[in-house]
Amino acid sequence: MKNWNKILRWAHFLVGLSITYYFYLMPDDGWSDGVNNLYKFGIVSFLFWTGIIRWNLPRIRKWNKARTAGA
Numbered sequence: 001m002k003n004w005n006k007i008l009r010w011a012h013f014l015v016g017l018s019i020t021y022y023f024y025l026m027p028d029d030g031w032s033d034g035v036n037n038l039y040k041f042g043i044v045s046f047l048f049w050t051g052i053i054r055w056n057l058p059r060i061r062k063w064n065k066a067r068t069a070g071a
Contacts, residue, residue, distance in 0.1 A: 005054070012050040015043055 022031075022039055030036075 008050050008054040012047060012054055015047045015050065018043060019047065 019039070022043075031039075
């Protein structure tokens with residue numbers, strides 16, 4: 001059985017690391033529009049959603065369980 005927690009953690013980490021390399025290896029005149037659009041819309045969106053799924057959804061579920069159990 002797959003452990004989705006570890007898969008999401010590593011995917012989030014590796015994509016975040018690619019953003020570090022994006023800025024570290026940036027040429028003096030900048031990247032092409034295609035590379036910028038890939039990072040702007042693809043990579044950053046993937047990083048955002050894996051972060052939400054990985055770190056915030058478990059907290060929200062726990063909060064909802066505690067809230068409904070107390071009511």
